[in-house]
Amino acid sequence: MKKVKIYVTLRESILDPQGSAVQGSLHNMGYEEISDVRIGKFLEVQIEESARDIDTIVKEICDKLLTNTVIEDYRYEVEEAN
Amino acid sequence: MKKVKIYVTLRESILDPQGSAVQGSLHNMGYEEISDVRIGKFLEVQIEESARDIDTIVKEICDKLLTNTVIEDYRYEVEEAN
Numbered sequence: 001m002k003k004v005k006i007y008v009t010l011r012e013s014i015l016d017p018q019g020s021a022v023q024g025s026l027h028n029m030g031y032e033e034i035s036d037v038r039i040g041k042f043l044e045v046q047i048e049e050s051a052r053d054i055d056t057i058v059k060e061i062c063d064k065l066l067t068n069t070v071i072e073d074y075r076y077e078v079e080e081a082n
Numbered sequence: 083m084k085k086v087k088i089y090v091t092l093r094e095s096i097l098d099p100q101g102s103a104v105q106g107s108l109h110n111m112g113y114e115e116i117s118d119v120r121i122g123k124f125l126e127v128q129i130e131e132s133a134r135d136i137d138t139i140v141k142e143i144c145d146k147l148l149t150n151t152v153i154e155d156y157r158y159e160v161e162e163a164n
Contacts, residue, residue: 001117022147022148026147029146033139034128034139034143035128035130038126040126042089042091042121042123044118044120045118046116047116048117057113061116064111065107
């Protein structure tokens with residue numbers, strides 16, 4: 001069994017209104033040194049051994065369901081599940 | 083300037099209905115080998131140099147605003163921003 005960590009982030013060119021709102025709140029709380037906040041998703045997926053290649057599975061599920069590739073990028077790491 | 087990557091995950095004991103829904107969708111799409119999905123947040127925060135210690139800032143903003151420590155855990159990494 002493998003554990004895959006998937007990091008989904010907005011593309012650089014895409015505005016992040018949620019991140020901007022959080023940054024504004026942090027400024028209001030006195031954290032003036034925070035100059036940028038961007039918010040993405042972090043997914044932990046357990047995948048059992050099968051005939052299919054793990055990289056193929058991860059790329060397919062990211063492209064088809066987990067991310068919107070028009071506005072989001074993703075990267076992932078595969079680990080042995082304990 | 084530092085770039086801080088913050089990973090927010092639901093605690094092990096907390097059910098993740100959003101993750102379960104995604105897992106169900108993946109099964110319906112034919113990815114039977116996916117045995118668990120858990121969804122968290124991934125934040126990238128740029129912090130300018132100040133008199134305050136970077137670890138203190140990150141822990142404070144996580145505890146006060148970014149996470150719900152009753153149901154969520156977090157970990158973070160500090161990098162030099164390029």
